[in-house]
Amino acid sequence: MNRFQKLAWFQLGVVGIVTVASIILMTLFVRKYEYEFLEAWWIGSGYPTPLLVLTVLAPVFIRKMKRQIDFDERDLMIDRRAMVIAFGTTYVFFIGVCFTTWVAAGFDKPIPAYWLIRIVLGGWVTSVVAHALTTIVCYGWGGKDGKK
Amino acid sequence: MIRQQKSALLNLILTTTGFLIICFGALGGDRTLRIFTSGLVLVICGALVVSYAIRWRIRKRGGTHFDERDEQIRKRATTTGLGVLSLVVVAESLFIFVIRPLGTISIRVLLTIVVVGGLSCFLAESISVLAQYGRGGEKS
Numbered sequence: 351m352n353r354f355q356k357l358a359w360f361q362l363g364v365v366g367i368v369t370v371a372s373i374i375l376m377t378l379f380v381r382k383y384e385y386e387f388l389e390a391w392w393i394g395s396g397y398p399t400p401l402l403v404l405t406v407l408a409p410v411f412i413r414k415m416k417r418q419i420d421f422d423e424r425d426l427m428i429d430r431r432a433m434v435i436a437f438g439t440t441y442v443f444f445i446g447v448c449f450t451t452w453v454a455a456g457f458d459k460p461i462p463a464y465w466l467i468r469i470v471l472g473g474w475v476t477s478v479v480a481h482a483l484t485t486i487v488c489y490g491w492g493g494k495d496g497k498k
Numbered sequence: 499m500i501r502q503q504k505s506a507l508l509n510l511i512l513t514t515t516g517f518l519i520i521c522f523g524a525l526g527g528d529r530t531l532r533i534f535t536s537g538l539v540l541v542i543c544g545a546l547v548v549s550y551a552i553r554w555r556i557r558k559r560g561g562t563h564f565d566e567r568d569e570q571i572r573k574r575a576t577t578t579g580l581g582v583l584s585l586v587v588v589a590e591s592l593f594i595f596v597i598r599p600l601g602t603i604s605i606r607v608l609l610t611i612v613v614v615g616g617l618s619c620f621l622a623e624s625i626s627v628l629a630q631y632g633r634g635g636e637k638s
Contacts, residue, residue, distance in 0.1 A: 437580035448608040460602035466591040
């Protein structure tokens with residue numbers, strides 16, 4: 351497994367942990383403290399969200415070995431493909447969120463401005479997951495393919 | 499001027515017109531005007547999608563119509579376009595949030611963000627294609 355694969359698995363792991371923690375907290379707030387679903391969702395997903403910073407800091411934890419070639423043409427090609435897919439998926443996510451809100455709330459209904467920040471955060475997480483998944487799939491699910 | 503450049507130029511004109519129409523619609527507060535401008539922007543988006551489909555067909559056909567250099571230019575332009583799209587969407591969202599952090603916004607604004615993002619993507623892609631082919635000079 352090369353460095354890019356390790357980075358991708360690390361990012362997927364962090365996002366997975368945050369998602370599981372959010373679901374547990376959400377269930378806790380609904381069951382124990384009898385919050386409404388939307389409130390529980392805001393609070394439950396709000397607490398573990400700062401952990402997502404770890405996805406940005408991943409290159410600090412998974413460092414390049416000494417005398418190791420950082421990346422070759424193939425890695426660059428995979429990274430570029432992952433980037434394009436990540437950007438594309440993020441845009442699809444934005445379109446999906448906008449139309450879901452439109453259908454759910456109505457065309458001229460107002461929504462709080464801070465929702466935009468949540469949507470941007472959701473888009474960013476989507477792009478991280480799409481990038482990591484594409485990297486893993488392109489390298490062949492962590493087999494010997496990516497080994498240098 | 500080859501087909502890719504002509505297509506990029508057409509996209510550039512369409513996206514610029516789209517931006518002008520969005521600005522015009524945003525300045526005028528009349529509901530009828532807003533519906534009319536939204537319809538026009540929708541038509542432009544449709545034309546851009548058709549143009550993209552035609553380019554995709556040319557690329558699939560390959561051969562003399564689309565060589566390795568064209569493919570490289572296309573890849574770079576696509577990456578540029580999608581990068582600009584993400585930046586524009588994030589910048590718009592942050593700008594609106596900074597202006598009125600505790601206020602409310604209409605869902606129309608969300609849809610405008612998506613449309614402006616899409617138009618920016620096509621605009622950046624077209625500029626990138628034209629710049630890489632050398633603005634229609636002897637290079638292409």
